[in-house]
Amino acid sequence: MRMLFRCLVGWSEPAAPAESGDEQQQQQARRLGKKKAVRRMRSATARLRSLSLGELSRTLASSGLHAFTQAELRAATRGVSGSQLIGEGGFGPVYRGFLDERLRPGELEPQHVAVKFLDADGQQGHREWLAEVVYLGMLKHPHLVKLIGYGCEDEQRMLVYEYMD
Known part of the structure; x- marks a missing residue:
């Protein structure tokens, strides 16, 4: 690196x-x-x-990352509560959340996470989101925050990272 x-x-x-x-x-x-x-x-x-958007999507499906629903991530962040807001950047707000053992029994260990809700505007926003998921899904390094999964529902794009204090 x-x-x-x-x-x-x-x-x-x-x-x-x-x-x-x-x-x-x-x-x-x-x-x-x-x-x-x-x-x-x-x-x-x-x-x-x-890659085309379709090819990027297929790459994403084979990334080994967890695909979350919007409902799962809203529950993990207590309904996207203001008290859970960590910060806000150019791509949207980031909330602290917790994935408990009931969410994905045997598949995910309970852990604190940071959930970024992206404001995707059109194809370019979606392409940038896909690129971030694909790149961070490929990169593994002790000095990089780990991407655990993603969510893509309707116009909403979400990224789920390990939470770091």
């Missing part, structure tokens, strides 16, 4: 002191591995950008 960030902003690390031949080969192998990973990510990004 750091390598990807450096590629985007053009930063480089300070030069390291001279190393032995074995250490240089190991470092070169690590750099090559990172370059391949960046190429794979760029290739995946290009493929996702070229």
